[in-house]
Amino acid sequence: MSELRGIIDKYWEKVKEHRYWLHQHPEPSGQEKETSAYVAQVLRDMGLEPTEHVGGYGVTALIQGKGPGKCVGLRADMDALPLTESTGLACSSLNPGMAHSCGHDAHTAMLLGAAYVLNELKDTFPGTVKLVFQPSEENAASSGAKKMIEDGVLDNPKVDAMFGQHVWPALPLGQVAVRDGQMMASSDRLFLTVKGKSSHGSAPENGIDAIMIAAYVVTALQSIVARNVSPLDSAVISFGNIHGGSAYNIITDEVKLEGTCRNLNPAIRDTMPQRIENIIKGVVEGMGGSYEFTYLRGYSPTVNTPDKAALVKEAIVDAVGQEGLLIPERPALGGEDFSFYCEKVPSAFFWLGCHDPAKPPIPIHHGAFAPAEESLPIGMEVMVGAALKFLRQ
Numbered sequence: 001m002s003e004l005r006g007i008i009d010k011y012w013e014k015v016k017e018h019r020y021w022l023h024q025h026p027e028p029s030g031q032e033k034e035t036s037a038y039v040a041q042v043l044r045d046m047g048l049e050p051t052e053h054v055g056g057y058g059v060t061a062l063i064q065g066k067g068p069g070k071c072v073g074l075r076a077d078m079d080a081l082p083l084t085e086s087t088g089l090a091c092s093s094l095n096p097g098m099a100h101s102c103g104h105d106a107h108t109a110m111l112l113g114a115a116y117v118l119n120e121l122k123d124t125f126p127g128t129v130k131l132v133f134q135p136s137e138e139n140a141a142s143s144g145a146k147k148m149i150e151d152g153v154l155d156n157p158k159v160d161a162m163f164g165q166h167v168w169p170a171l172p173l174g175q176v177a178v179r180d181g182q183m184m185a186s187s188d189r190l191f192l193t194v195k196g197k198s199s200h201g202s203a204p205e206n207g208i209d210a211i212m213i214a215a216y217v218v219t220a221l222q223s224i225v226a227r228n229v230s231p232l233d234s235a236v237i238s239f240g241n242i243h244g245g246s247a248y249n250i251i252t253d254e255v256k257l258e259g260t261c262r263n264l265n266p267a268i269r270d271t272m273p274q275r276i277e278n279i280i281k282g283v284v285e286g287m288g289g290s291y292e293f294t295y296l297r298g299y300s301p302t303v304n305t306p307d308k309a310a311l312v313k314e315a316i317v318d319a320v321g322q323e324g325l326l327i328p329e330r331p332a333l334g335g336e337d338f339s340f341y342c343e344k345v346p347s348a349f350f351w352l353g354c355h356d357p358a359k360p361p362i363p364i365h366h367g368a369f370a371p372a373e374e375s376l377p378i379g380m381e382v383m384v385g386a387a388l389k390f391l392r393q
Contacts, residue, residue: 004117004384008377011116015376018042019109020091026080026098026105029139032057035078035108039133042112046119048131055147059133062157063118065391069127072387073159073345075338076111077104077137077144086367101369103167103354106376108133110165113380118387127391128157137337140189140260140298145337154344161308162347163386164338165379167371169361171353176316176382177326178350180309184302185234186269187335190259190276191294192217194244194284201249208288211244214255217283218242224275235263236333237276262333264301301331302339308348308390315385316350319378326353348386352379 018038027035036057043050043061050061057078085092085099093099100106111131118129132153136144153159171177194214199207221237229235237259244255261276263269273295284291316325328351338349354371355361362369 004381007117007120008113008380011113012377014116015109015113015380016373018112019105019376022105022108023089023091023100024094026093026095026100028082028098029079029136029144030056030142032078032135036133036135039078039108039112043115043131046115048115048119054153055135055144055151057135058144058148058151058153060153061115061131063115063122063129063131065125065127066123067126069391070160071128071130071157072390073130073132073154073162073341074111074114074383074387075132075134075162075164075341076107077134078108079104079136079138079144081138081365083365083367087370089370099367101367102138102364103369103371104137106167106371107165110376110379110383113376114383117380117384121388125388125391129387130157130159140187140335141296143299143337143340145340149340149344154341159345161390162341162345163308163312163383164341164347164349165352165383166336166349167354167375168351169355169363169369169371171326171351172355172357173353173372173375174320174324174378175326175353176320176324176350176378177328177353178304178309178312178316178348179328179331180304180306182264182301182331183304183349184331184336184339185262185264185333186301187299188261188269188272189296189298190239190257190261191296192257192280193292194255194257194289195291196251196253196289198253199251201251204251207251207253209251210255210289211252213284213287213289214242214244214257216287217280218257220279220283221276224279228275229268233263233265233268234333235261235268237261262335264331266301299335299337300339300343302336302349303342304348305346308346311386311389312348312350312382314389315382318385319381350382352382
């Protein structure tokens with residue numbers, strides 16, 4: 001492992017340069033044109049032959065080992081979020097209203113770094129490494145993982161195992177977490193339009209107030225988690241987007257809401273669409289309105305294969321010692337479309353601690369989020385270590 005750290009150090013300045021460029025040029029899900037072109041060029045500069053436009057703007061490349069063997073896939077996501085950055089970093093976003101506030105720039109930079117290391121070590125392992133740079137992770141309605149799988153990313157050569165990671169500000173720098181089985185939750189989308197009847201604000205009796213109906217719907221839906229889901233299970237129904245009205249003194253006739261439903265139990269997940277619509281129907285029609293509702297099944301739960309998680313645990317101990325390995329008691333309710341790879345091949349997904357204890361903790365999807373830079377070499381080492389352990393088994 002000391003040799004591995006030495007190779008990582010050798011390429012660290014390049015990795016930082018890539019991360020800075022990526023951070024400055026965030027692009028939304030499904031529109032990662034510049035990002036994918038940049039990644040492809042970096043891979044070509046390494047002497048690799050990338051394949052572009054896999055499942056949209058996805059990029060793949062192969063690193064061939066010294067002989068026949070298994071194929072391991074390593075994945076990073078590339079898309080950004082529609083947020084205004086407030087990190088104050090010198091490499092802050094140059095694209096107004098877009099920011100890498102989920103750390104996907106770090107994921108992509110770490111996989112590029114892993115590619116440098118594995119390309120240098122290709123005469124020391126059998127088999128093949130398949131690098132998977134994925135678009136559109138943030139859009140549950142149009143998963144980049146699904147599209148890449150449909151485009152054959154797991155074939156030619158057939159991928160025998162996959163590894164992925166996410167920077168995790170809930171964990172301090174120097175800790176890395178992985179667990180057997182469920183790691184993250186399913187992530188579904190809710191689209192609701194509440195329709196009423198417009199009237200003047202001074203005469204609400206002449207209208208049907210879509211805003212009031214929507215407020216009651218949002219409140220009533222929380223009873224599902226409180227009273228229809230066992231306290232021993234986990235579920236979340238959250239609305240993050242609500243739009244309605246045109247003037248302060250007009251009773252609006254339409255409100256649009258978008259939200260998410262998360263849980264870990266497939267049986268509970270299957271009941272959610274009908275439970276949610278039953279409440280919507282009762283509240284909306286009971287108050288004189290009408291509605292349109294769509295429940296979109298998004299990401300499945302991310303489930304780690306125990307023997308692949310074991311390889312990640314070994315790689316974590318090699319990188320940060322036994323004290324740096326964390327086995328979470330329970331999964332997170334965040335969603336990840338890495339789940340679709342897990343459904344197809346034995347896989348493991350881990351969380352990379354990236355919170356600098358000297359600074360206040362900032363969660364992902366916040367405009368001020370930025371992972372501690374020192375976490376990136378650790379993520380590279382764990383990713384490379386797990387891949388090598390798998391190929392050398």
